[in-house]
Amino acid sequence: MNETQSFKRQTPAEWLVTGITVLLAVLWAVPIIWAVIVSFRPPDDDLGVDDVWFGNTVTLASYQKATDLAPFFPDWVGADAEGFPGHSYYANTLEWVLLALVVQVITVTLAGFVFAHFDFVGKRFLFYFVLMQMMIPTAVLLVPNFITIREFSTATLGIPKFIYYKEVSLYDTPWAIAMPYFGSAFGTFLMRQAFLSVPKDLVEAGVMDGCRWYHLLLNVYLPPSYPSLVAFGLVSVSFHWNELLWPLVVTSDKARPLTMGLLRFTQLTDIGAQWSLVMAATMIIVAPLLLAFLFFQRQFINSFLYSGVK
Amino acid sequence: MMTANTFDLHTYWTRHLRPRLKPLPYLLLLPTVYFVYLFTIMPTFKVLRDSQTYYHPNRPAREIMSDLSLPGIEEAKRSIRGPHDVGFAYFRAMFDPDTVEGERFFRAMRNTIIYVVTTVPISMLLAFTFAVLVNRRLRWIGSARIAFFYPTMLPMVSAATIWLFFFTPEYGLWNAALRWFGYHGAENWVINPDLALVGLIIVAIWKNAGYFMIFYLAGLQNLPEDVYEAAALDGASWWVQMFRITLPLLRRTTLFVSVVAIISAFQTIDHALVMTYELVTGEADLLLYEIYNQRFILQNYGFANALTVVMIAILLGLTIINFLISERENE
Numbered sequence: 001m002n003e004t005q006s007f008k009r010q011t012p013a014e015w016l017v018t019g020i021t022v023l024l025a026v027l028w029a030v031p032i033i034w035a036v037i038v039s040f041r042p043p044d045d046d047l048g049v050d051d052v053w054f055g056n057t058v059t060l061a062s063y064q065k066a067t068d069l070a071p072f073f074p075d076w077v078g079a080d081a082e083g084f085p086g087h088s089y090y091a092n093t094l095e096w097v098l099l100a101l102v103v104q105v106i107t108v109t110l111a112g113f114v115f116a117h118f119d120f121v122g123k124r125f126l127f128y129f130v131l132m133q134m135m136i137p138t139a140v141l142l143v144p145n146f147i148t149i150r151e152f153s154t155a156t157l158g159i160p161k162f163i164y165y166k167e168v169s170l171y172d173t174p175w176a177i178a179m180p181y182f183g184s185a186f187g188t189f190l191m192r193q194a195f196l197s198v199p200k201d202l203v204e205a206g207v208m209d210g211c212r213w214y215h216l217l218l219n220v221y222l223p224p225s226y227p228s229l230v231a232f233g234l235v236s237v238s239f240h241w242n243e244l245l246w247p248l249v250v251t252s253d254k255a256r257p258l259t260m261g262l263l264r265f266t267q268l269t270d271i272g273a274q275w276s277l278v279m280a281a282t283m284i285i286v287a288p289l290l291l292a293f294l295f296f297q298r299q300f301i302n303s304f305l306y307s308g309v310k
Numbered sequence: 311m312m313t314a315n316t317f318d319l320h321t322y323w324t325r326h327l328r329p330r331l332k333p334l335p336y337l338l339l340l341p342t343v344y345f346v347y348l349f350t351i352m353p354t355f356k357v358l359r360d361s362q363t364y365y366h367p368n369r370p371a372r373e374i375m376s377d378l379s380l381p382g383i384e385e386a387k388r389s390i391r392g393p394h395d396v397g398f399a400y401f402r403a404m405f406d407p408d409t410v411e412g413e414r415f416f417r418a419m420r421n422t423i424i425y426v427v428t429t430v431p432i433s434m435l436l437a438f439t440f441a442v443l444v445n446r447r448l449r450w451i452g453s454a455r456i457a458f459f460y461p462t463m464l465p466m467v468s469a470a471t472i473w474l475f476f477f478t479p480e481y482g483l484w485n486a487a488l489r490w491f492g493y494h495g496a497e498n499w500v501i502n503p504d505l506a507l508v509g510l511i512i513v514a515i516w517k518n519a520g521y522f523m524i525f526y527l528a529g530l531q532n533l534p535e536d537v538y539e540a541a542a543l544d545g546a547s548w549w550v551q552m553f554r555i556t557l558p559l560l561r562r563t564t565l566f567v568s569v570v571a572i573i574s575a576f577q578t579i580d581h582a583l584v585m586t587y588e589l590v591t592g593e594a595d596l597l598l599y600e601i602y603n604q605r606f607i608l609q610n611y612g613f614a615n616a617l618t619v620v621m622i623a624i625l626l627g628l629t630i631i632n633f634l635i636s637e638r639e640n641e
Contacts, residue, residue: 021443025457028516031472032460034483038475052481111342118335121327130342133350135629139577140598140621143605143614144353144360156348183345213334242465244580245598249606259467263583266471275475282468293463297456301524304462 032290039063039279047275055276062280069277070265072258072284087254089261096174096247096257097240100181104236105229108184112191113217117203133185139245146249149176176250177257181240187232190306194228195221231303238300239307241289258285354622361401361616364394367609400616411613414592418600418617421507422576425596429514430571436515437522437567438560442552444523445530455527459520466517466580473513474500474585484512506586506594513581518574522567529563530556562639569632576625597621 010018034053041055043065067073074088115127138145148156153167170176198221206220222229244259251260265281293300403411440458444451461469476484477499485497496502499509533556541551557564579599586594595603601621605614 017443017446018448021451021454024440024443025454028461028520029457030483031469031476031516032464034475035472047475047481052483052486107341107345110338114335114338119330120332120335121330123335126339126343129351130346133346136350136354136622136625137573137577138349140601140618140625141350141353141357143601143611143618144356145349146605147356148348148353158344179345180349183342183349185346188342213338238463242467244465244467244583245602248583249602259465259580262465262467262471266474266584267587273478278471278475282471286464286468289463290460293460294456297452300463301455301459304521305524305528 035279035282038276039283041276043274043277043280045276046273062276063284066265066277066280066284069268070261070281072261072281087256089256089258092174092255093241093257093259096177096255097237099174100178100240101233101236103178103182104184104187105233107182108187108191108232109217109222109229111183111188112195113213113221115188115192116195116198117213117216117221130183130185130188133183134189138180142246142249145180145246149179149250170250172251172253172255174255177243177247177255178240180246181236184232184236186307187236190228190232191225194225198224228306230299231306234300234303235307238289238304261285357615357618357622361612361619362395362397362399363612363615364396364399365611366393367611396612400612401619403613404616404620411610414595414600415617415620417592418595418597421593421595422597424507425511425514426572426575428511429518429575430568433515433519434522434564434567434571436519438526440519440523441526441530445527458523461517461519462521464517466513466578467584469517470513470581470584473509473516473581477509477585500585501588503591503593509585510581510594510596513585514575514578517581518571522571525563525567525570526560529560533559565632565635565639569628572628573625576621597624 037053038047038055039062040058040060041062042057042059043062045055071088072090074091075085111130115123149170151167152170154165155161156168159165170179202220203216206216211220242259243257244263247255247257247260248263251257256264262281262285266278400411403409404415406412407416444455444458473484476482479485479497482497484499496505499505499512537555537559538551541555546554577598579596579602582594582596582599586599592600592603597617598621601614601617604610604617
């Protein structure tokens with residue numbers, strides 16, 4: 001807790017604490033270690049009592065078979081899985097996660113800027129209006145939101161019916177999954193806090209020099225706030241990558257993301273208890289985020305600290 | 311010139327109101343407000359209306375796995391075209407344990423309450439323990455931190471899939487470990503109706519403890535050091551320091567983490583989709599799972615909406631309680 005203790009010879013009590021730490025850490029890590037080890041066993045290798053860890057051989061066969069059975073990767077990677085040509089779980093996940101991220105970065109920056117910079121009638125009301133999204137999470141509203149997506153039309157976009165009317169079929173597209181996340185109360189709040197901590201003198205100097213609002217935003221407000229924006233981006237990508245329930249509701253085949261692919265994969269009856277195959281599929285899904293986390297540990301943990309705001 | 315005690319509407323308009331009504335801020339705010347309206351505010355009112363409406367299911371009647379037989383609904387069901395206004399029939403059924411719906415609602419509520427009151431305190435206690443253990447300057451402590459936090463980065467589906475193996479009878483590692491401690495009870499933690507909920511709770515605790523740990527860790531690192539130095543001079547033991555200084559100083563962190571934990575406990579059911587979906591009798595159904603099930607599997611649209619209303623009421627209630635507590639803290 002205080003620095004004077006650092007790297008000193010440990011007392012027996014401290015050794016005990018260290019021992020407990022190691023024990024708990026190993027216990028907590030067992031699931032992922034087991035999953036990694038078993039994923040390198042051959043696909044038809046049955047596990048049994050006293051035979052749940054290493055097999056006789058270390059092979060990539062399970063990964064090969066998993067990618068053949070389900071379209072995890074795009075065709076050009078070399079996997080020839082059945083599925084919808086041109087669609088793969090990886091591409092689908094990347095598509096909707098990046099779509100949500102790009103739109104969110106724009107909406108969140110603008111909204112945070114407005115709440116931090118301008119004074120206008122109804123500011124407090126609109127702020128609480130947006131914050132409602134934190135109190136009623138989108139996951140809970142899946143029933144009415146499903147109807148909104150299914151019945152999406154130009155009228156939903158606010159175009160009066162007597163001018164133009166056309167139904168927009170969003171079901172089973174990346175747009176259907178990403179759209180409820182386009183506005184983000186958490187991001188708005190985070191960016192507002194970041195913009196509020198920009199020195200007022202700097203902003204006033206900019207106004208004196210005749211900066212337009214976009215100059216102020218891009219040159220005065222944003223540069224010192226990039227860490228917050230990056231933190232928001234990391235949280236957004238990790239949360240969306242792991243999202244299951246909402247994609248399950250609004251996609252069927254073409255836009256099915258990785259998480260849903262894994263769910264279907266484990267439920268295939270003929271795969272049943274072929275644990276090495278299932279674990280290979282699991283590793284295919286968790287690998288990108290897990291590796292990114294191992295390399296950028298500090299950034300991820302600091303970003304997730306922000307995520308508690310929600 | 312305006313005197314202090316006359317109110318001149320024209321001056322008020324030109325000096326105060328008009329500059330604050332310029333369109334630019336509203337325009338920049340439009341995208342966020344639009345999407346929040348479309349996917350949060352509007353649906354909240356929509357479920358209020360739809361929870362009092364009977365819609366005909368989308369499939370032929372023989373395919374529907376369960377069907378309603380409620381006093382207010384019978385007539386609407388026999389009709390050819392819908393939708394029909396059925397008033398509060400769904401809510402009446404929900405709070406009447408004699409109906410199928412009432413029974414399912416009570417069970418889902420009971421399960422959800424058990425789930426929340428076990429996962430939240432246990433994972434918070436573990437989180438605090440982890441934070442204390444990890445908050446030391448040792449060479450390899452970083453890897454312990456990774457070991458505790460990495461479950462946060464896994465999708466709940468993957469975590470549940472791995473645990474599905476751990477819960478396998480005979481050779482699953484969880485059962486092997488329990489047997490080592492002398493447990494010889496039922497082993498299939500996923501199919502067994504009495505154990506399935508416990509299985510969900512275990513996975514949730516394992517997954518969330520590391521996430522909550524980082525908040526306690528940040529809290530511990532911001533504690534004032536001079537207090538501890540003073541306490542050490544007074545001869546206060548480690549336990550006294552922990553319970554008299556650390557925990558009271560971290561009260562705000564605890565409140566904050568508990569709010570995050572409770573709200574996320576209500577909205578996470580991904581592990582249930584992996585682990586207990588085979589349990590069609592629904593002994594381990596949580597509230598959100600019941601909503602999903604009623605809407606998309608059983609096609610009881612109105613009832614799913616009524617359940618959503620209950621869920622929203624619970625979440626808003628929790629928000630208000632949280633607000634009141636933190637207001638009192640601030641005084």
